[in-house]
Amino acid sequence: MTGTARKHTALPKAQILIEALPWLTRHHGKTVVIKFGGNAMVNDELKAAFAQDVVFLRHAGLRPVVVHGGGPQINAQLDKEGLVSEFKAGLRVTTPEAMDVVRMVLAGRVQRELVGLLNQHGPFAVGMTGEDAQTISAVRHLPEIDGEQVDIGRVGEITAIDTGAIEALLADGRIPVISSIARAADDGHVYNVNADTAAAALAAALGAETLMVLTDVEGLYADWPHSDEVISRLTVSQLEKLLPELSSGMVPKMEGCLHAVRNGVRTARVIDGRVQHSILLEIFTDEGIGTMVVPDVQGPQDGRTPGGKQS
Numbered sequence: 001m002t003g004t005a006r007k008h009t010a011l012p013k014a015q016i017l018i019e020a021l022p023w024l025t026r027h028h029g030k031t032v033v034i035k036f037g038g039n040a041m042v043n044d045e046l047k048a049a050f051a052q053d054v055v056f057l058r059h060a061g062l063r064p065v066v067v068h069g070g071g072p073q074i075n076a077q078l079d080k081e082g083l084v085s086e087f088k089a090g091l092r093v094t095t096p097e098a099m100d101v102v103r104m105v106l107a108g109r110v111q112r113e114l115v116g117l118l119n120q121h122g123p124f125a126v127g128m129t130g131e132d133a134q135t136i137s138a139v140r141h142l143p144e145i146d147g148e149q150v151d152i153g154r155v156g157e158i159t160a161i162d163t164g165a166i167e168a169l170l171a172d173g174r175i176p177v178i179s180s181i182a183r184a185a186d187d188g189h190v191y192n193v194n195a196d197t198a199a200a201a202l203a204a205a206l207g208a209e210t211l212m213v214l215t216d217v218e219g220l221y222a223d224w225p226h227s228d229e230v231i232s233r234l235t236v237s238q239l240e241k242l243l244p245e246l247s248s249g250m251v252p253k254m255e256g257c258l259h260a261v262r263n264g265v266r267t268a269r270v271i272d273g274r275v276q277h278s279i280l281l282e283i284f285t286d287e288g289i290g291t292m293v294v295p296d297v298q299g300p301q302d303g304r305t306p307g308g309k310q311s
Helices: 003-027 045-057 071-080 096-119 164-171 195-206 236-245 251-262 278-284
Strands: 030-034 061-070 127-131 136-140 156-161 174-181 181-183 190-192 210-215 233-235 267-272 290-294
Touching: 003 278, 030 045, 030 195, 045 061, 045 096, 045 174, 061 164, 061 195, 061 251, 071 096, 071 164, 071 278, 096 127, 096 174, 096 181, 096 210, 136 190, 156 181, 156 195, 164 174, 164 278, 190 236, 190 278, 195 251, 210 233, 210 278, 233 236, 236 251, 236 290, 251 290, 267 278
Parallel strands: 030 061, 030 210, 061 174, 127 174, 136 181, 210 267, 233 290
Antiparallel strands: 136 156, 181 190, 267 290
């Protein structure tokens, strides 16, 4: 191959890198909290691509924090042990026996695998749970069903976040990988916390630039199931109006986005975890591929483009 031919072959790669420059500049040094879940957790190719994306963010000068759940893995282990999976008000009824399984699967299996995938690229990932250094504190959550509070066991409602351990890891150039379980200060029990809720609370407490929630859909649909048109961007007020109409699976994700943006996170995004490298596409391209939630009063850089223009 001649030198001229090599230059032409390499040029598109250089152009792609240059196109990413405004986003690299904007996000450098910023904290990004990523909720890892859905198909991306059980498909080997998607898991590998996710790990590459997170390590890329780290090398690009961002400070990624990963929060994960593990619904499919927990269901499989409960079935194996003959324990029934029951849900009320969209939340898993968690007996003390089920909580032992949840803790084992999240901290002992899902987290370990994710840490291993990230560390194939360098000594970056450190696994922890909300119990560690009292990062997440919770009390027993009692949801209301038909106007009455219902006991659903060891399901926690977050009362406090201590970011000290996470900040120390980030300052050391590490990637914290956090399992969404917490210990209560009042009764000493360990509680299962919804991972979407935990990610949003951590993003707010860390003063993150962005919260990204990986899902098994393209984003928030404008008129599901009558249309598959995705809302690419909406404000806090617009999302508040839509919440009562959303499917139960999307509610904790969108409530998390709402909480994060209300509490200082610049943008919150729901993106399709079934698309390889969806994180990079969302952060470093003009179009974005999911739904982005922004404050009612936007700052100069809350849009899809680096200049603040809306696509």
